[in-house]
Amino acid sequence: xxxxxxxxxxxxxxxxxxxxxxxxxxxxxxxxxxxxxxxxxxxxxxxxxxxxxxxxxxxxxxxxxxxxxxxxxxxxxxxxxxxxxxxxxxxxxxxxxxxxxxxxxxxxxxxxxxxxxxxxxxxxxxxxxxxxxxxxxxxxxxxxxxxxxxxxxxxxxxxxxxxxxxxxxxxxxxxxxxxxxxxxxxxxxxxxxxxxxxxxxxxxxxxxxxxxxxxxxxxxxxxxxxxxxxxxxxxxxxxxxxxxxxxxxxxxxxxxxxxxxxxxxxxxxxxxxxxxxxxxxxxxxxxxxxxxxxxxxxxxxxxxxxxxxxxxxxxxxxxxxxxxxxxxxxxxxxxxxxxxxxxxxxxxxxxxxxxxxxxxxxxxxxxxxxxxxxxxxxxxxxxxxxxxxxxxxxxxxxxxxxxxxxxxxxxxxxxxxxxxxxxxxxxxxxxxxxxxxxxxxxxxxxxxxxxxxxxxxxxxxxxxxxxxxxxxxxxxxxxxxxxxxxxxxxxxxxxxxxxxxxxxxxxxxxxxxxxxxxxxxxxxxxxxxxxxxxxxxxxxxxxxxxxxxxxxxxxxxxxxxxxxxxxxxxxxxxxxxxxxxxxxxxxxxxxxxxxxxxxxxxxxxxxxxxxxxxxxxxxxxxxxxxxxxxxxxxxxxxxxxxxxxxxxxxxxxxxxxxxxxxxxxxxxxxxxxxxxxxx
Amino acid sequence: xxxxxxxxxxxxxxxxxxxxxxxxxxxxxxxxxxxxxxxxxxxxxxxxxxxxxxxxxxxxxxxxxxxxxxxxxxxxxxxxxxxxxxxxxxxxxxxxxxxxxxxxxxxxxxxxxxxxxxxxxxxxxxxxxxxxxx
Numbered sequence: 001x002x003x004x005x006x007x008x009x010x011x012x013x014x015x016x017x018x019x020x021x022x023x024x025x026x027x028x029x030x031x032x033x034x035x036x037x038x039x040x041x042x043x044x045x046x047x048x049x050x051x052x053x054x055x056x057x058x059x060x061x062x063x064x065x066x067x068x069x070x071x072x073x074x075x076x077x078x079x080x081x082x083x084x085x086x087x088x089x090x091x092x093x094x095x096x097x098x099x100x101x102x103x104x105x106x107x108x109x110x111x112x113x114x115x116x117x118x119x120x121x122x123x124x125x126x127x128x129x130x131x132x133x134x135x136x137x138x139x140x141x142x143x144x145x146x147x148x149x150x151x152x153x154x155x156x157x158x159x160x161x162x163x164x165x166x167x168x169x170x171x172x173x174x175x176x177x178x179x180x181x182x183x184x185x186x187x188x189x190x191x192x193x194x195x196x197x198x199x200x201x202x203x204x205x206x207x208x209x210x211x212x213x214x215x216x217x218x219x220x221x222x223x224x225x226x227x228x229x230x231x232x233x234x235x236x237x238x239x240x241x242x243x244x245x246x247x248x249x250x251x252x253x254x255x256x257x258x259x260x261x262x263x264x265x266x267x268x269x270x271x272x273x274x275x276x277x278x279x280x281x282x283x284x285x286x287x288x289x290x291x292x293x294x295x296x297x298x299x300x301x302x303x304x305x306x307x308x309x310x311x312x313x314x315x316x317x318x319x320x321x322x323x324x325x326x327x328x329x330x331x332x333x334x335x336x337x338x339x340x341x342x343x344x345x346x347x348x349x350x351x352x353x354x355x356x357x358x359x360x361x362x363x364x365x366x367x368x369x370x371x372x373x374x375x376x377x378x379x380x381x382x383x384x385x386x387x388x389x390x391x392x393x394x395x396x397x398x399x400x401x402x403x404x405x406x407x408x409x410x411x412x413x414x415x416x417x418x419x420x421x422x423x424x425x426x427x428x429x430x431x432x433x434x435x436x437x438x439x440x441x442x443x444x445x446x447x448x449x450x451x452x453x454x455x456x457x458x459x460x461x462x463x464x465x466x467x468x469x470x471x472x473x474x475x476x477x478x479x480x481x482x483x484x485x486x487x488x489x490x491x492x493x494x495x496x497x498x499x500x501x502x503x504x505x506x507x508x509x510x511x512x513x514x515x516x517x518x519x520x521x522x523x524x525x526x527x528x529x530x531x532x533x534x535x536x537x538x539x540x541x542x543x544x545x546x547x548x549x550x551x552x553x554x555x556x557x558x559x560x561x562x563x564x565x566x567x568x569x570x571x572x573x574x575x576x577x578x579x580x581x582x583x584x585x586x587x588x589x590x591x592x593x594x595x596x597x598x599x600x601x602x603x604x605x606x607x608x609x610x611x612x613x614x615x616x617x618x619x620x621x622x623x624x625x626x627x628x629x630x631x632x633x634x635x636x637x638x639x640x641x642x643x644x645x646x647x648x649x650x651x652x653x654x655x656x657x658x659x660x661x662x663x664x665x666x667x668x669x670x671x672x673x674x675x676x677x678x679x
Numbered sequence: 680x681x682x683x684x685x686x687x688x689x690x691x692x693x694x695x696x697x698x699x700x701x702x703x704x705x706x707x708x709x710x711x712x713x714x715x716x717x718x719x720x721x722x723x724x725x726x727x728x729x730x731x732x733x734x735x736x737x738x739x740x741x742x743x744x745x746x747x748x749x750x751x752x753x754x755x756x757x758x759x760x761x762x763x764x765x766x767x768x769x770x771x772x773x774x775x776x777x778x779x780x781x782x783x784x785x786x787x788x789x790x791x792x793x794x795x796x797x798x799x800x801x802x803x804x805x806x807x808x809x810x811x812x813x
Binding site for chain 2: 256257258261263264291361362364365373377380381384385388389392393396400402403404405406407408409410414447450451454455457458460461462466468471475543608625626635
């Protein structure tokens with residue numbers, strides 16, 4: 001019954017998407033038809049169907065309805081409540097349901113924007129039509145090759161062996177479900193990380209849809225950019241947070257002692273992030289200077305295509321990695337969709353580029369535009385490097401059958417100089433005037449930030465940090481931070497004098513006058529902090545394996561690590577075996593850690609859970625590699641200042657709140673606001 | 680204090696700080712990197728999924744790391760050790776693609792991308808005649 005309702009909801013959402021596409025295009029062609037009433041019912045139908053499908057899936061999971069194959073294979077009666085809820089999107093078919101739901105919500109918000117406007121909204125109608133096509137694709141996917149409501153035709157003692165497509169056919173329920181992948185039910189972050197990433201991925205559909213509509217209408221100008229700015233920023237913010245959370249999950253759960261491995265699935269989320277970041281910056285150039293109109297279309301199409309490519313890489317099992325836990329016919333379906341998206345959107349772009357290309361040219365490379373161009377060049381090359389490195393082994397294997405490996409050393413070698421260049425552009429950009437920069441003005445603005453940065457690097461040298469790349473990154477990142485601080489200081493002082501207010505009030509007023517710009521600067525601050533954190537952990541981490549017998553001690557990175565005893569215990573959902581480890585520094589016990597191996601009843605593989613002693617200057621990280629009656633082997637890691645990575649990442653993501661939620665003080669003149677940017 | 684003196688002090692501070700950084704870099708511990716660890720990060724664990732033998736907890740990786748350690752202790756060069764593994768497992772065992780043969784392209788493509796990008800930016804510049812301020 002649940003399965004039937006869920007399946008019908010999916011069909012209903014698919015039909016509503018089709019209706020939305022038809023009505024949207026009709027509205028775009030004929031202004032008289034672009035009425036809100038025509039679009040209203042398809043939108044409501046889509047949202048209703050998507051919500052109902054998700055509810056049906058959750059109800060089935062919470063009721064342990066093992067007659068549904070997906071539930072029999074991804075949940076169990078013993079699964080804790082929160083992981084049951086999360087298992088609705090923990091595997092392939094369910095994750096597409098979540099995708100559809102998120103997309104439906106975005107369609108609704110776009111529709112609300114269209115409905116609020118007076119008069120016919122050709123651009124908005126066209127965008128809704130494009131979103132209708134995308135949503136039609138995903139709901140048809142759910143109704144065909146990726147059906148979350150397939151019934152179980154042949155149950156096993158645990159889980160389901162064979163699924164039958166039609167939910168109303170006779171089903172046989174398994175007695176017990178297989179439960180979620182142990183890696184996924186080992187940590188709460190797994191309930192949060194995928195939805196965030198999906199909001200990021202799916203949100204990129206909005207600027208893409210508006211861009212397509214603008215191309216179809218031959219509408220040049222910034223309307224599509226400015227109308228989608230909020231969605232782009234929200235999607236970017238969630239994508240950023242999702243990637244950082246993924247790193248945190250990898251660090252907290254996988255126990256290999258790191259947070260980023262250039263795994264193809266990590267790359268799959270990083271590539272759209274890089275291009276979306278390039279787009280955020282180049283759209284500023286178009287809004288301010290009218291340049292890069294055509295380039296912005298290219299970037300927005302590329303971002304959307306990369307989100308589909310990312311889904312393909314993650315969900316098709318085409319690359320083997322820790323994340324690719326599924327194999328299914330969805331792979332070819334996604335690949336075809338990717339091809340259609342690329343051909344249709346770039347074809348449309350090629351046909352209409354002459355209508356939307358901008359004429360203003362660059363006055364001088366030494367200008368704010370020049371810095372933005374450098375940023376775009378570095379970000380797109382970065383994305384290209386990640387794309388090449390990720391796909392290259394697959395292409396070589398497909399065409400020659402030979403296996404080649406492209407892994408972490410390759411990416412590190414190219415990513416480090418690119419990231420360094422990006423930091424430099426990030427520091428120089430905000431103090432370089434638009435159009436053309438006179439060297440004396442630039443020097444006058446950078447000399448103090450440069451001194452602060454040199455001071456920080458000199459301090460690092462004195463403290464004993466002498467690794468070249470670490471010093472280079474400290475120099476560049478502190479330069480970025482002090483440029484931001486200088487700009488705020490100079491503008492706040494002027495504001496305070498002019499308006500007779502206190503300095504902090506002046507600073508706040510400056511930041512509220514131009515929330516878009518200052519939100520961006522807060523984000524830059526986060527990225528700079530993140531860069532320092534990565535530089536420390538990449539250059540000064542200590543990693544080693546030690547084998548200890550009970551009572552024995554070994555020293556790593558200044559810590560005395562003593563293996564006290566082993567322990568085992570039965571928890572509600574898992575069997576835990578672990579080691580009790582005492583950590584001392586300078587003869588004083590600082591913590592007792594319990595790195596563990598968790599064994600889940602529904603799986604043969606055991607999952608290591610590392611334990612971390614976090615302090616202000618770094619994390620001591622213990623992961624249990626093996627344990628038996630005589631001895632224990634521990635992976636011991638020291639990550640200096642790793643918290644900078646998490647804090648910086650979340651500041652970068654959360655900065656969007658400032659740029660979108662802060663209201664400008666009333667009566668402020670725009671010209672004054674703009675002037676403050678160049679100050 | 681007059682402006683001239685302030686400028687001079689500013690420069691002096693800048694130069695001294697820069698000197699400290701440069702001296703630190705020159706004297707810097709060029710991190711006598713553990714060769715075993717470095718090699719371990721370049722070789723892929725054949726039974727895992729994209730992990731380096733230095734990172735993977737599997738027994739195969741542990742055994743391969745031991746071979747690496749033995750060979751380093753026996754005084755073999757990095758190239759000798761790498762070719763020992765590629766001879767047995769093929770080029771797919773490397774995480775660090777060599778700048779030759781089948782993987783030459785993966786290094787060249789980013790260079791082409793940079794060159795193309797720079798070319799595109801330069802072609803977007805206004806002809807020099809028009810740059811004069813009006």
